[in-house]
Amino acid sequence: xxxxxxxxxxxxxxxxxxxxxxxxxxxxxxxxxxxxxxxxxxxxxxxxxxxxxxxxxxxxxxxxxxxxxxxxxxxxxxxxxxxxxxxxxxxxxxxxxxxxxxxxxxxxxxxxxxxxxxxxxxxxxxxxxxxxxxxxxxxxxxxxxxxxxxxxxxxxxxxxxxx
Numbered sequence: 001x002x003x004x005x006x007x008x009x010x011x012x013x014x015x016x017x018x019x020x021x022x023x024x025x026x027x028x029x030x031x032x033x034x035x036x037x038x039x040x041x042x043x044x045x046x047x048x049x050x051x052x053x054x055x056x057x058x059x060x061x062x063x064x065x066x067x068x069x070x071x072x073x074x075x076x077x078x079x080x081x082x083x084x085x086x087x088x089x090x091x092x093x094x095x096x097x098x099x100x101x102x103x104x105x106x107x108x109x110x111x112x113x114x115x116x117x118x119x120x121x122x123x124x125x126x127x128x129x130x131x132x133x134x135x136x137x138x139x140x141x142x143x144x145x146x147x148x149x150x151x152x153x154x155x156x157x158x159x160x161x162x163x
Contacts, residue, residue, distance in 0.1 A: 057090055
């Protein structure tokens with residue numbers, strides 16, 4: 001039997017993760033998938049590129065499905081719009097066999113991941129810090145046609161979404 005020795009370790013990480021950590025893990029997996037798609041595009045590996053794009057889209061679908069509109073309100077609505085934009089961007093880039101859409105999706109996912117990571121452990125229970133200048137004016141938001149987030153946007157999102 002040819003089992004992946006890392007599978008049980010990943011299973012353990014997933015089963016013991018908090019909702020915040022799970023979202024962060026999904027963002028990282030989506031980024032890795034888009035990066036793999038970009039590499040496959042450069043090397044002309046069509047099937048592998050399509051598989052990597054499909055994986056990123058599946059991750060975004062999972063993130064979108066986990067949104068709680070009742071608790072998250074406007075933040076959930078904006079995240080849903082962002083995930084939809086990312087999925088459409090990935091599909092278009094894959095169809096056109098163009099790197100620009102893949103690069104845009106990667107930048108947006110990295111922005112989301114950075115904002116989510118900035119929350120970190122211990123910042124979920126009212127001890128949220130104000131966002132710094134780097135977090136407020138992420139250029140990736142403009143790429144998606146989304147307004148620049150207000151101060152504490154990521155903190156509000158995490159508090160409402162994972163409460």
